Amino acid sequence: MLELFHYEPTANSAKPMICLKEKGLDFVSHYIDLHAFEQHGPEYVKINPNGQVPALRHDGRIITESTVINEYLEDVFPQIPLRPADPYERAQMRIWSKFVDEYYCPALSLIGWHHLIEGIVKDLGAEKFEAYLARIPLHEQREKWRLAATKSFPKEQLDEAVRKLRFSMKRHEERLQGSPWLAGSTFSLADVNTYSMTAAMPFFFSEFVNEKDTPRTLEWLQAMQARPGVQAAMAMAKKPMRPPAG
Amino acid sequence: MLELFHYEPTANSAKPMICLKEKGLDFVSHYIDLHAFEQHGPEYVKINPNGQVPALRHDGRIITESTVINEYLEDVFPQIPLRPADPYERAQMRIWSKFVDEYYCPALSLIGWHHLIEGIVKDLGAEKFEAYLARIPLHEQREKWRLAATKSFPKEQLDEAVRKLRFSMKRHEERLQGSPWLAGSTFSLADVNTYSMTAAMPFFFSEFVNEKDTPRTLEWLQAMQARPGVQAAMAMAKKPMRPPAG
Numbered sequence: 001m002l003e004l005f006h007y008e009p010t011a012n013s014a015k016p017m018i019c020l021k022e023k024g025l026d027f028v029s030h031y032i033d034l035h036a037f038e039q040h041g042p043e044y045v046k047i048n049p050n051g052q053v054p055a056l057r058h059d060g061r062i063i064t065e066s067t068v069i070n071e072y073l074e075d076v077f078p079q080i081p082l083r084p085a086d087p088y089e090r091a092q093m094r095i096w097s098k099f100v101d102e103y104y105c106p107a108l109s110l111i112g113w114h115h116l117i118e119g120i121v122k123d124l125g126a127e128k129f130e131a132y133l134a135r136i137p138l139h140e141q142r143e144k145w146r147l148a149a150t151k152s153f154p155k156e157q158l159d160e161a162v163r164k165l166r167f168s169m170k171r172h173e174e175r176l177q178g179s180p181w182l183a184g185s186t187f188s189l190a191d192v193n194t195y196s197m198t199a200a201m202p203f204f205f206s207e208f209v210n211e212k213d214t215p216r217t218l219e220w221l222q223a224m225q226a227r228p229g230v231q232a233a234m235a236m237a238k239k240p241m242r243p244p245a246g
Numbered sequence: 247m248l249e250l251f252h253y254e255p256t257a258n259s260a261k262p263m264i265c266l267k268e269k270g271l272d273f274v275s276h277y278i279d280l281h282a283f284e285q286h287g288p289e290y291v292k293i294n295p296n297g298q299v300p301a302l303r304h305d306g307r308i309i310t311e312s313t314v315i316n317e318y319l320e321d322v323f324p325q326i327p328l329r330p331a332d333p334y335e336r337a338q339m340r341i342w343s344k345f346v347d348e349y350y351c352p353a354l355s356l357i358g359w360h361h362l363i364e365g366i367v368k369d370l371g372a373e374k375f376e377a378y379l380a381r382i383p384l385h386e387q388r389e390k391w392r393l394a395a396t397k398s399f400p401k402e403q404l405d406e407a408v409r410k411l412r413f414s415m416k417r418h419e420e421r422l423q424g425s426p427w428l429a430g431s432t433f434s435l436a437d438v439n440t441y442s443m444t445a446a447m448p449f450f451f452s453e454f455v456n457e458k459d460t461p462r463t464l465e466w467l468q469a470m471q472a473r474p475g476v477q478a479a480m481a482m483a484k485k486p487m488r489p490p491a492g
Contacts, residue, residue, distance in 0.1 A: 091315075
């Protein structure tokens with residue numbers, strides 16, 4: 001039995017959701033509400049001691065890390081492959097996913113936290129917030145919550161994150177030069193692993209993700225949105241996906 | 247034909263060197279002297295536009311990123327496998343390698359740069375150093391060289407890196423509880439990818455890597471050093487591996 005512990009079909013949670021749907025695999029969905037801090041609660045920390053979503057449970061054994069979960073699904077269910085058959089393209093898929101995990105995603109995450117967390121914690125009250133903080137298993141996550149809750153990320157750090165996003169989108173655009181997908185000729189986990197991070201970029205960063213600067217990226221986003229597997233994953237949203245205000 | 251562009255058998259260069267030797271694969275060695283800044287030179291930047299070692303050229307096609315190179319070698323030369331057959335252990339291998347790449351290695355790298363780079367650049371002269379800096383393709387790498395050359399990493403950042411190293415070694419020790427190798431029952435790329443980072447830890451960080459605190463880690467290091475493939479990779483050193491002073 002496949003069970004996925006996940007939040008909304010955005011960011012890291014979306015990666016295995018899209019992969020499972022693209023591969024046509026049935027799974028039991030366990031919704032972990034990040035706004036209610038369920039990811040750090042005692043029940044979930046038994047599943048993933050790091051207190052992070054997503055996590056996959058397959059016949060009782062737990063796999064964490066969204067990029068690794070998707071490789072695991074390939075290893076166990078290769079019937080509908082999302083890894084290119086050509087080893088060179090497969091390596092390009094992994095190089096790109098690594099770039100997303102280590103460079104693009106942390107920059108995006110910082111900006112996201114800066115804008116979103118204050119709203120999530122503002123009605124909690126200091127005492128309850130401190131109690132939630134105390135449950136967070138990872139030191140870095142605890143520090144990040146504290147800084148984000150008071151909008152205290154240093155300006156230098158925020159500017160650097162935006163610079164990295166700009167550079168990432170430039171690389172994304174270049175990567176699609178002459179090939180329809182991020183690993184080359186084949187739709188792959190590189191696309192799956194990137195889509196959920198990039199879907200909202202034309203809204204939030206229209207100054208560098210737009211028809212003029214990143215036409216291939218916009219075309220790729222449309223091709224992704226047209227896929228039934230992507231649509232099925234997005235349809236699992238519990239909270240309506242609001243267009244950004246303004 | 248397999249060709250590897252690499253520096254000494256330490257850090258990221260050592261990862262594919264050990265993998266190739268463990269798999270018994272012949273390859274042409276191209277030594278890139280980091281002390282002479284060859285990794286940023288026009289010849290090498292044609293191989294890897296990021297100006298980083300290692301890189302693999304296989305029948306003319308180039309693969310970068312040491313962790314990805316090792317997966318590529320598995321995909322193309324599976325005869326002597328270094329990925330566990332069990333998909334769950336294979337996932338553990340990837341989760342661990344990801345932890346090394348994203349957490350342990352950057353912390354170790356910062357400390358290494360802090361101690362080593364000043365010595366490398368001190369006889370260059372300001373003008374030549376600026377010329378070398380100007381060739382560095384990646385913004386982050388350029389900034390890192392500049393800070394390291396003058397020993398200007400903020401103290402807070404250095405302390406945080408040592409904290410991360412301490413935490414990493416604690417996790418390393420726990421990971422070996424009840425299993426001889428980092429992915430579980432099988433020697434794997436998780437061990438290959440970690441060894442070259444960890445070999446010198448008992449010397450440089452004996453306050454938390456020692457017989458009392460990390461007995462399993464020391465045992466694992468010995469088991470690694472006993473492997474003919476590891477020994478063959480280490481024997482490729484051009485510069486004698488000096489025991490640390492003091």
